[in-house]
Amino acid sequence: MKVSNMQNTYTPKIPSFSSNARRTLNGLAPNFTYFFRNDFQWKSFAAYLNRKYNGLNSVNIYNAACSDGTEAFTLAISLISKLGKDAAKKFFPIKAHDINESLIVDAKSGIVPLLPFPYSLVDLYMIKLKTLFRDSRYMTFMKHNGKRSVKINDEIRRNIDFKAGNIFSEINNMERKNSVIMTRNMWMYLGDSGQERLAKRLGERFDESCLVTIGEYDVNASRAVELLEKNGFEKTYVGNVFEKMK
Numbered sequence: 001m002k003v004s005n006m007q008n009t010y011t012p013k014i015p016s017f018s019s020n021a022r023r024t025l026n027g028l029a030p031n032f033t034y035f036f037r038n039d040f041q042w043k044s045f046a047a048y049l050n051r052k053y054n055g056l057n058s059v060n061i062y063n064a065a066c067s068d069g070t071e072a073f074t075l076a077i078s079l080i081s082k083l084g085k086d087a088a089k090k091f092f093p094i095k096a097h098d099i100n101e102s103l104i105v106d107a108k109s110g111i112v113p114l115l116p117f118p119y120s121l122v123d124l125y126m127i128k129l130k131t132l133f134r135d136s137r138y139m140t141f142m143k144h145n146g147k148r149s150v151k152i153n154d155e156i157r158r159n160i161d162f163k164a165g166n167i168f169s170e171i172n173n174m175e176r177k178n179s180v181i182m183t184r185n186m187w188m189y190l191g192d193s194g195q196e197r198l199a200k201r202l203g204e205r206f207d208e209s210c211l212v213t214i215g216e217y218d219v220n221a222s223r224a225v226e227l228l229e230k231n232g233f234e235k236t237y238v239g240n241v242f243e244k245m246k
């Protein structure tokens with residue numbers, strides 16, 4: 001499923017104003033995240049996973065740099081709503097980690113605060129609300145510690161195992177086959193030598209049954225694409241998803 005084999009390739013289209021604004025905000029707030037982050041085609045990705053791993057009983061999904069859990073919750077909702085509960089089962093539990101322990105406490109609680117000011121200025125707050133309305137059966141609005149928040153329903157929460165961890169040690173425990181490693185919007189925080197080290201470890205550890213995903217911020221503000229390609233990965237037809245080559 002290389003990009004060169006596909007007639008219709010997809011590149012996420014994001015308006016340049018909000019793209020630049022988000023980039024600035026991500027620089028200011030390293031934990032920044034939101035539901036259904038729109039640098040990624042969540043439902044196309046679910047369909048792609050279903051096709052790629054057709055016939056397997058179990059697939060390993062590792063969500064590195066999961067922040068407050070929003071990304072793993074988004075993926076679990078996308079898998080269940082696109083594939084149905086039975087077909088989604090083989091991708092669970094999603095194994096999620098973040099280097100920041102307090103974020104993992106939040107993630108485990110399943111209560112996610114909505115985006116605060118100043119993010120609301122660049123419409124992200126509305127994006128979050130719109131996506132919540134669309135998939136509202138998986139979440140409930142509530143106030144938590146005085147902040148407007150959502151509570152993720154147990155049907156979604158039970159499909160994710162959260163823990164604190166650094167990707168450089170976590171990678172040693174990941175299965176080498178049939179694995180999907182989500183490293184989205186984290187590369188720029190690793191510095192130049194950390195980025196080179198991560199790409200090399202991903203290239204060494206995983207075989208051609210594996211995928212790596214990145215985010216828009218990685219594309220704009222890090223060397224993730226160049227380094228993944230240098231270490232044996234190629235773009236697929238789903239934007240920001242890379243496949244390991246033989």
Ligand SMILES: C[S@@+](CC[C@H](N)C(=O)[O-])C[C@H]1O[C@@H](n2cnc3c(N)ncnc32)[C@H](O)[C@@H]1O
Binds near residue numbers: 071103
């Ligand atoms: C901008 S957030 C990305 C959140 C989410 N992946 C997304 O794309 O919306 C970056 C996250 O990377 C985490 N992080 C930074 N270095 C890390 C490392 N070495 N291992 C694991 N997580 C790391 C930070 O704690 C932060 O939560």
